[in-house]
Amino acid sequence: MNHPTFALEAAGVTVAYRSSPVLDELRIRVRPGEIYALLGGNGAGKSTTLNTFLGFTRPSAGTVRVCGIDVAADPRAARAQLAYVPENVALYEHLDAHENIEYFLRLAGTPPTPGAIETALDAVRLERAAWRRRLGGYSKGMRQKVAIALALARAVPVLLLDEPTSGLDPQASSEFNALLHTLRARGTAVFMVTHDLLGAAEVADRIGFLERGRIVHECAAHGAERFDVRDLYRRYAGTREAA
Template sequence: MGLVADASSVPLRNRKEHRLIIASIHGGGHVLDATAVVAGYGGKTILQRLDLHIRAGEIYALLGANGAGKTTTLSLFLGFVTPNAGRVRVHGIDPVTQPDEARRHLAYIPENVALYEHLTARENVAYLLDLAGQGGDPGAIDAALAAAGLAAAAYDRRVAGFSKGMRQKVAIALALARRVPALLLDEPTSGLDPQATAEFNRLLGVLREQGVAVLMVTHDLLSAADVADRIGFLDAGCLLEEVGAAGADRFDVRALHRRYGGQAA
C-alpha cells in the first residue's frame, strides 16, 4: 500500500503539506521517474534518453504521433520493457528488478477497460481488490465507486452493458480503493463524447487531490490542456518539449496546436 494514497485519510487543509512530506521521502517527490532511459525492442531503439519525472498529485499528459513511443513509456513503468540504459522507478521501486512490487504501487487503465462482464460494478471492484491481495470492506468499495462518480443505481448492475466512461469509473474506483500512488492511462478520452470527457477530466482532479501521480498518454490536446499540470511532446522517442499549466511556460493551446497539432491529433 502506498504512503501517498493514505492522503485520503488526511484532513483536506493538510493534504498539500502531507504531499510535500511524502515528496521529500521519495527524492524530489517523483513517484514516476525515468532518467536518461534508452529502450526498445530487439535491436531497435525506441526511447532515446527519455527523462520523465512526475510528482505526487501531478497530472502529466504525454502526447506524440503514432509510433513516437508513448505506450512503450507506459510499459517501462509497468516493467514490461527493460531499459538498455538509464533508470526507472515507481514510488522508488525498480520495475526491472521488482516488477510485482512496482505494479502493486500502480494502476494501469488501458484504452478499453477489461472487467468481468457477468459481475456487477461492486462485485468487480471487490473481486479485483481480492486478487490484488487487498480485500476491502463494502463501505470502502462504495465510497470508492462514489468518489469515481458512478451513479449509485449502477453499483449492482452487471458491467456487460456499461459504456466506456462507466467502465473507466469502475477502474478508477478500483485504483482509489487500492490506494495506489500512481496511475497510468492509455488514451482515456478516445471515443468519449464531450460530456463524458469533461466528467473524466473532473475525475482526474479527484485523483490529483488524493495525491496520485497520473501519467496519461493521449492524442487529445484539448483534454490534456483542460486537465493536465504538464504536457510533454514525444517525437521519435525524444521528449521535444514540456510545458506547464502555471508560470512562465504556461501552455497556450492554440500555439501548441500550431506546433504539434499534426503530430498529436
C-alpha cells in the same frame, strides 16, 4: 519507505527493437499530485513508455522508478504502487461494478474493508442505480469509472491511463476531468498517454511531447493560467509530421 520526490521517473531510458531505438534516453518525472499528459504521433513510443513504467518492457539502459522503487530491481513492488487503465478497460462483463472491484481487490490480496467499495464508487460518481448492474450494459465512460474506482479502493499513489478520453462524449470527458482533479487533490500522480490535445490542455498540469522516443518539448500550466492551445497545436503538429 521514505518519501520520494517523484511518483514516476524515467531516467535515460533506452528501449530498442532490432537495434533502432524506440525510446532514446527518455527522461520523464512526475510528482505526486501532478497530472502529466504525454502526447506524440503514431509510433513515437508512448505505449512503450507505459510498458516500461509497468515493467513489461525492460530498458537496455537507464532506470525507471515508481515511487522511488526501481522497476527492474523489484517489479512487483513497483507495480503494487500503480493502477493501469487501458484504452479498453478489461473487467468482467458478467459481474456488476461492486463485484468486479471486490474480485480484483481479493485477487490482489487486499480484500476490501467494509464500505470501501461504496466509497470508491461514490468518489467516481458512478450513478448508484448502476452499481449492481452487469458491466455488459455499461458505456465506456462508466467502465472507466469502475476501473478508476478500483484504483481508488487500492489507494495506489500512481495512475497510468492509455487514451482515456477516446470515445468519450463531452459530458463523460468533463466528468473524467473532474475525477482526475479529485485524484490530484488526494496526491495521486496521474500519467496519461493521449492524442487528445484539447483534453490534455484542459486537465493536465504538464504536457510532454514525445518524438522518436525523446521528449522534445515539455510545458507546464501555472494554476489558473492554462496552456496556449495554439502553441500546443503547433508543437503537436510538428511531432506528428516527424513521426
